[in-house]
Amino acid sequence: MQRRLSAILSADIVGYTRLMEIDDISTLSRLKSLRHDLVDPCIAAHNGRIVKLMGDGMLVEFASVADAVRCATEVQRGMARAEPQEAQDRLVYRIGVNLGYIIVDGDDIHGDGVNIAARLQSLADPGGVAIAGIVREHIGNGLGIDFEDFGQHSVKNHERPIQVHMARFAHPWDSPPKRPAAAAAAAGRDGASIAVLPFTNMSGDPEQEYFSDGITEDIITDLAKVSALSVIARNSSFIYKGRSVDIKQVGRELGVLYVLEGSVRKAGTKVRIAAQLINGTDGRHVWAERYDRDLEDIFALQDEISKHIVDALGRVDSWDSQV
DSSP states (O other): OEEEEEEEEEEEETTHHHHHHHHHHHHHHHHHHHIIIIIHHHHHHTTOEEEEEETTEEEEEESOHHHHHHHHHHHHHHHHHHSOSSOTTOOOEEEEEEEEEEEEETTEEESHHHHHHHHHHHHSOTTOEEEEHHHHHHHTTTTOOEEEEEEEEOOTTOSSOEEEEEEEOOBTTBOOOOOHHHHHHHHTTTSEEEEEOOOEEOSSOGGGHHHHHHHHHHHHHHHHTOTTEEEOOHHHHGGGTTOOOOHHHHHHHHTOSEEEEEEEEEETTEEEEEEEEEETTTOOEEEEEEEEEEGGGHHHHHHHHHHHHHHHHHHOTTHHHHO
C-alpha cells in the first residue's frame, strides 16, 4: 500500500434511487449516455483516473487540484445543457472536491482525503460543486470561477471541522442559491421566505433516505420557480437533517418567515407524504395535509404539494404585514 497527496472528486446523482424505482431502464440508459458522451471524456481530458463507480456515483483521482475543479465545473455545466430544463426526472450531480492524503490499495483508494470529498459532495447543491478550504487556497482566483464561503462543517471520524466553499454558476433551470440572510432580505415586502427541511424517512429502511431526500429537493426546486417566494437553498436546509429542531430557532437561523417539514413512507408501489407549513416566527401551523398516492404519480404529487403551499401562504391574512 502507498500513501500520497491527491485531489479527489466525489460525485453522486441526486435522487437516483427514486428515479430508478420510477423508470429504471430509461434512467440507466440516460446515465450511461451522459457518462459516455460527457463525463468520462471530461475526466480523461483533465488527466483524471476513475477509481470506482458506485451505481449513480463515482470517485475520481487527479494529480492536479486545478484539473479536478475544472473537470467538476465543466461536468456540471455540460449536464445542465444536456438534460431537459423543465423535466422533473432530470439527472443532476452533486460534486465535492478535496485535496488530501490517500492510501492506495491496488486500484482502490481510502483514507481521510476520500471521506472528506464524500462529505463535501453531500453538502453541494444539486448541480453544484463544493470544495474544501485547502482546495480554495491552492486554486486562488486563477480559474475564473466564483466561490462562496459556506462556513465550517464537521466530518465523521475527523477531529476538526473543514472549511467549505461553493462554486457559484447559473443553471438553465434556476438562479444561483441565496444564502439565508440574503434570501430573507430579497423577499422584501412583495414575497415570503421559506425553508424546506429534509422530509423524514418513515419507512425504517435507511436505503430510502435517497427517496425522501429527492422529494424534498424537488419541492425546493418547484417553490424556487415562484417569483413571490424566496426559497432557502438545499444545502442550508439540509444542515438540519436528522436533528430534532425547534421551528422558531430554524426561522431565526435561516432568516425565514415559514418552514415546511414533512415525512415520507414508501411501501411497495404506494407512497404516503405528510407535510406541514409552520410560521417560523411564532410556531403557528399555517397548513397541513397528508397524501396517499401510487408511486408512479410521485411527480404530479410533488407539484400538487408545492401548489398547496403557495395557496396556503396566499390565504394567510397577515402575510404581507409579516413580510
